Amino acid sequence: MKREKISNSELEQLGVNDLELLVAFGRVANGLLKHEVMDKATVLANLEALIDDPAPYALKKNGKFKNIADKILELRNEGKFFKQPRTMHQLKDEISDFPVFGLQHIEVGALAQMKTAIQLPIAVAGALMPDAHQGYGLPIGGVLATTADTIIPYAVGVDIACRMCLSIFDLPAGTVDTEKDKLKTLLSEHTHFGMGSKTKVHFDTTLFDRPEWNAFRTVKVLKDKAYAQLGTSGTGNHFVEWGELTVSEGSLEGIPAGSYLALLSHSGSRGFGGSIANTYSAIAMQKTQLPKEAKHLAWLDMQTDEGQEYWIAMNLAGDYASANHHEIHNKIARALHLEPVMRIENHHNFAWKEKMADGTEVMVHRKGATPAGEGVLGIIPGSMSTPGFVVRGKGEVTSLNSASHGAGRLMSRSAAFRTISKSAVDENLLANRITLMGSDIDEAPMVYKDIHAVMAAQTELVDILAEFQPRIVRMAGAKEKPED
Structure with missing residues (x-):
């Protein structure tokens, strides 16, 4: 199996453009991958969170990311490398129609969750089944079609493939x-x-x-x-x-x-x-x-x-x-x-x-x-x-x-x-x-x-x-x- 690596371009996409920091990020990231401490997705997610807020990572004694968290805090004290602005995806203004089967059996909370889901910018269509009730994200009993190149873990659920x-x-x-x-x-x-x-x-x-x-x-x-x-x-x-x-x-x-x-x-x-x-x-x-x-x-x-x-x-x-x-x-x-x-x-x-x-x-x-x-x-x-x-x-x-x-x-x-x-x-x-x-x-x-x-x-x-x-x-x- 080919070992995963994180490239400089992937780090730059996170906003890491300071050369010294880029080297430090790369060393830590690929070290974690080499020793199979974390997978690539988890490492990148941690690095992104670290850039947003390094303080929690800096407070972890012997933490995997402590050294680079300390470095980011040091740079910020010098007026450098501040938190990068992040794109906030907005919901659609209009709520598309979606069929509700057995409306009389469905609680208001489930309807509200489905209305939010159908407003996602990636939403194509949706439907609500008669057993629907409120859950996390998509209601239980909710069906949501999104663009083919997207997938929503919470719309699948915690108990995958029940x-x-x-x-x-x-x-x-x-x-x-x-x-x-x-x-x-x-x-x-x-x-x-x-x-x-x-x-x-x-x-x-x-x-x-x-x-x-x-x-x-x-x-x-x-x-x-x-x-x-x-x-x-x-x-x-x-x-x-x-x-x-x-x-x-x-x-x-x-x-x-x-x-x-x-x-x-x-x-x-x-x-x-x-x-x-x-x-x-x-x-x-x-x-x-x-x-x-x-x-x-x-x-x-x-x-x-x-x-x-x-x-x-x-x-x-x-x-x-x-x-x-x-x-x-x-x-x-x-x-x-x-x-x-x-x-x-x-x-x-x-x-x-x-x-x-x-x-x-x-x-x-x-x-x-x-x-x-x-x-x-x-x-x-x-x-x-x-x-x-x-x-x-x-x-x-x-x-x-x-x-x-x-x-x-x-x-x-x-x-x-x-x-x-x-x-x-x-x-x-x-x-x-x-x-x-x-x-x-x-x-x-x-x-x-x-x-x-x-x-x-x-x-x-x-x-x-x-x-x-x-x-x-x-x-x-x-x-x-x-x-x-």
Whole structure:
């Protein structure tokens, strides 16, 4: 692998034109790259921040950038090398129209965030799904198409490539009752939840033979963590559950009408994806200056090293998230001594290179939105006691070929703890014949919107092919910090 270097011209673009300082910057920057202390994008982001405000770096005893920070402060005391003026990208004055599906189900904060996003100078089109609620930058349930050469880390989200996966087994749905203890044991033995959860036994690790793991340092240093967490599910709204899948005649190719035992999982790219998101979101906000209300929508230029690095890392996180689900499903299928007759999966929290109806190439960010191109299969879950649905996309142009990724939260986690009692949750679970392993009040069924109302609001976007009713649900233990 060719070692990365930072050129004088790249340093000059940061405003470094003092010869002595240029030499010092180059020595420090390339030394950090040579010894693989940081990757190129992180070094450049630190140097840019250092030029803006050297004081924090100068105060760090034995810090990597202390000497050049001291030098900048010295020059400024002499009336030289002051902070360089930076370009502030302005939002568009007019707010373009964007479709809102299920407006009556969407909070004001999510609408406001989408209006800000559509005002970005790089925004081409947007849409809001009926499960939308407020998040960071782009609302969860928001879809944003930007110019093809830009990508917004926060519009992808922190849990990159969060994913749904459904395995259908040729067993009657009643197995959730007749073999309840066995199915609970399979979840206990083959799923792992929690912030630092790891696995020691793997089913298939061929993903780690991919060259991208050694492409640049940001990914390279996370490889061991990703390997250890392969086949784990994290916290928050992530789950693995057994349920009853009801299929109508002719809806799923090769699956006769009837009710089947099915396994459904929801999780993402774990600590690997979270670290990538945090690193490149910080770089984007450093590189792209935006008004305060839009700062989390900072983008990376796909023509730059950091833009290309994020693109490679994001796509690797997508494949890693898929491999995570396959580990869980394959281990459980092996223990069950039965291969699934069908597996359906899709991810959200991702960016895709696509074309608009008029042929314009764009980058489509789906933050908590399911791809719903014509004929594309997907899964839209409800809550732990309400149905989820296998769907087929209709390719609706106005929604940017998207649909909701779930029911969507009705209240925050803190509000859930304030307003919902454990007895109310227990009563709900009992009424719906749900066996719950783990979780807490903040994931109670009543914190989510009515999934039936959400589905009714997107009949233009998807056709329902099958209905999944959760019965045995496993989630992270109570008090675990949510990662979703």
